[in-house]
Amino acid sequence: MNSFDKEKLSLVDYFIKVEKYNVYKVKPRSNNNVYLYKVDNKQFQIIKIVDNFNSDPVRYKIDDEVILSLREYLTKKFQRAKLNVLSIVLIVNNSQQIRNDNGDVTLFVDNNNYQNKVAEFFPSLQQNDSGKEENLKNMSAEQILEDIKDPNSKLTKNLKQLSDKLSMNNLMVTWIFAMLLLAIPIIQIFFGNQLFQTKGLDADSVTLVYGGITRDLLVWSQQWWRLWTYPLFDSNIFLLILNIFILFNISRYNEAVLGRWKLALIIIIGVPLAGLFLSATMPNTIFSGSFVVLAILWGALFSYNFGKEDLASLVSNQRTIIVPIWLIILPLITSNFPLYLVVFSGFFIGSALGFLFEFKIKKINLSILYPIFILTAVLIIGIVLLSIHRYSPPLNAPVVNALIVYWNAGLTSKGTIQDMLLNYYHYPRNEWPPGLRTTGNFFSNLLNLFGNRK
Secondary structure (H helix, E strand, C coil), X not given: XXXXXXXXXXXXXXXXXXXXXXXXXXXXXXXXXXXXXXXXXXCCCEEEEECCCXXXXXXXXXXXXXXXXXXXXXXXXXXXXXXXXXXXXXXXXXXXXXXXXXXXXEEEECCCCHHHHHHCCCCHHHHHXXXXXXXXXXXXXXXXXXXXXXXXXXXXXXXXXXXXXXXXHHCHHHHHHHHHHHHHHHHHHHHHHHXXXXXXXXXXXXXXXXXXXXXXXXXXXXXXXXXXXXXXXXXXXXXXXXXXXXXXXXXXXXXXXXXXXXXHHHHHHHHHHHHHHHHHHCCCCCECCCHHHHHHHHHHHHHHHCCCCCHHHHHHHHHCCHHHHHHHHHHHHHCCCCHHHHHHHHHHHHHHHHHHHHCCXXXXXXXXXXXXXXXXXXXXXXHHHHHCCCCCCCCCHHHHHHHHHHHHCCCCCHHHHHHHHHHXXXXXXXXCCHHHHCCHHHHXXXXXXXXXXX
C-alpha cells in the first residue's frame, strides 16, 4: 500500500495553520482519515482527507459515519449552517474531480498533483508550500537532499533560477564595473608616463592625477566629477587585485538577488554620496580605491537579506561572508584606522539604498524612516561641512602637483592652478597659518610661474 504520510501531513498543516480549520476528533480509532471543520468558510465547511483508499473511485462515498456525526454536531451548534464537504482522497495514479448536486466535491489526487488540485479551491496552498520549501533553516539535511533530487520541487527550481542569475553571461553590471576598476590602473602602469609624466611623483599626487578625491579639488577647484572616479584607481596593485576578486564575488550576488538596474543605481548613487561624506568629514585626506564599493555592496546585500530565510538570501550570506571579514581586518593589517569610517559610511549608505529599492509602497511603515534618515544625514553633513570655507586650506602639495600634471597634459589652464594657489596664499604673510609660513618661498615661486593666465 502506498504511503501518503508526507502529503497528508502537509495538507493538515496547511488547513490548520493557514485556513484556520479545527480538527474533529470524535471518530473510531480504526479510522485514519482526518476530519476538519470551519463553519464560517464560504466554500467548504467540512474537509475530509483520506490516504488509505484502495478501491474503485466509483465506490467511494463522502458521507461515512464520522461525516454524519460531524454534520449533526455542527447543525446543533450552529443553526442554519451550510455544510458542504471537500473530500481529498490520496490515491495512486489517479486524478479526477467529482461534484455532487448538493455542492460536495471529491478530489482524487496523487502525490504529484495534490497541491495543484487543492489549490483550485485554496490558492494560497501553493504560496504557503513555496515559502515552506524555501525556509531552509527549518529543513534537515535529509529534507534538503530529498528536495534537490526531485526535479519538480520548488527548491530545485529556485536553485536553478539562482544558478542562471549567477551565470557569467548574466552579470553585465558586474563585468562592466570590474573592467573599469582594471582599466585605469592598467593605463597608469603601461601608459602613465607618456600621458601624464607622473614619474617621480609621490603616491598621493599620482592618486589625484588618476581621479582620487580630496576636499581641495572638490571645493576650491570645483572638480565634482571626482565623486564618481575615486574608486577607479588604487596605487597598490596587490590590494587592487584582491579587492576586485572580492568585489566581483559580492557584486554578482547583488546583481542576482537585487537585479541589474538596482545594482547599477546603488553604485551610481552610493559612490558619490560616500565620497561627499568622506571628503567633508576628513578634509585633509586623499581617498581612492574600490574598498568603499565593497562596503556599499555589502550594506545593500545585508539590507536585502535582513529577516529573510529564502534560498537566495541563505546562499548569498554564506558565499559573501568573506566581505565583512575583509572590511574589518584590512584596516588592522595596514594600520589605516580611518578606513573604518570608509567602511561604516559605505555600509550604511549601501544598506539605506538597498532597503529603499526593496521597499513596497503598499506596505509603508515606520521602517521607511531608516533610509530617509541615513541618506538625508549624509547629504546634510556633506553639504554643510563642504560649504564652510576655512580661513585658508592647509598645505596640500599633491593637489598642486596634480594640477600641474593636468596643465602639462593640456587638460587645465594656468588660471586654474593660480586660483588654487591663491586659496593657500591670498592672505598677508603675518596672517598665514603656521603651516604655510614655512613654505612661503615654495608658493612664491609657483605664483611667479603661473602668474600670467592663459
